Amino acid sequence: MTDKQPPTPRPSPLSAASSPPSPLQPLSDTEIELRLLMEAIYLKYSYDFRNYTTASQKRRVLYALDQLGLPSISALQEKVLRDAGLFGRLLQFLTIPVSEMFRDPAYFLALRDHVVPILHTYPSVKVWVAGCSTGEEVFSLAILLREEGLLERTQIYATDINPASLEKARQGIFPLEAIRGYTTNYQRAGGRSAFSDYYTAAYDAARFDPSLCADVIFADHSLATDTVFAETQLVSCRNVLIYFNRLLQDRALGLFHESLSHRGFLGLGSKESIDFSGYADRFAPHARAERIYRKAT
Structure with missing residues (x-):
């Protein structure tokens, strides 16, 4: 197959989505850890998952913890910041492909x-x-x-x-x-x-x-x-x-x-x-x- 590059991007009036303001209700420890992990991934690797739904983030990250044998989201964050190879593995969990041909x-x-x-x-x-x-x-x-x-x-x-x-x-x-x-x-x-x-x-x-x-x-x-x-x-x-x-x-x-x-x-x-x-x-x-x-x- 032909592997080409798309045309040079033209400027967009839309800026990159930023994290939403902190909610009035207090966050759970897990939600805080998730936000910190997503911010760390963005700052370190420029992959922006910060505005994915919390439910989606939580489900995928907890599954990754189980598969990677890590005890907590904070432990995952610490390792990901120091190990690009581990981030590559985590990326597969964060973008789990669920598809089929002629779906719907x-x-x-x-x-x-x-x-x-x-x-x-x-x-x-x-x-x-x-x-x-x-x-x-x-x-x-x-x-x-x-x-x-x-x-x-x-x-x-x-x-x-x-x-x-x-x-x-x-x-x-x-x-x-x-x-x-x-x-x-x-x-x-x-x-x-x-x-x-x-x-x-x-x-x-x-x-x-x-x-x-x-x-x-x-x-x-x-x-x-x-x-x-x-x-x-x-x-x-x-x-x-x-x-x-x-x-x-x-x-x-x-x-x-x-x-x-x-x-x-x-x-x-x-x-x-x-x-x-x-x-x-x-x-x-x-x-x-x-x-x-x-x-x-």
Whole structure:
């Protein structure tokens, strides 16, 4: 697969999200430790998890403690500050990839029926898959776009903050045990071929056709600290905002709004919505049930 760099980021009016003010109610010891850990990670390694939801932080950090055999969050912080290798391991826990191909098939069916016909009117199309994890969403979109005759004139940007996840995405190799579920999703998403046409099975893995993502630009990008790097017609960021607090959700939505061309499309996860965000009036529902919106202003 082609490993390129995205265009030079243009300045964004949005500043990096900062930590929210201290709440009036006292914090628990665990919450204090979590805040200190996230601040330490940001200052030491420039990874900003400070505005992820406390519930998400706590769940992932406590799991990391168990797996790493450490007694407390404070002990983890002390070791992480002195051991970059340990931070690399911790990063895998903080960004646990939970994904599947053609997840929520109705979303992809809605893209086929309600978005693709409009994308066909553009001479070329740019798609941003934000928070692409290990690449399941990227390959799903590439398959859909190929079947709809759009892939050859589409540039896909696939971004994530986890270098290990990006490397897995580049490889396009997924567990064979997951393929049955992926096949069902593909069929329900309006797939027009045999799903097996897109991969080669060997031992316990399925390697997907490299030509699907030959021109995909995989790149490191943080919705918490980075800026917009391209004008796009479709942004797909699904099941990412649910891990952000309101401040960071609004920052991410601001980036998507800035990135999208006039009347561009935004796709979110089934449990996500812009209805109560600071950008509710900047997007109009296009396929509300499937969480597909269109830039309004």
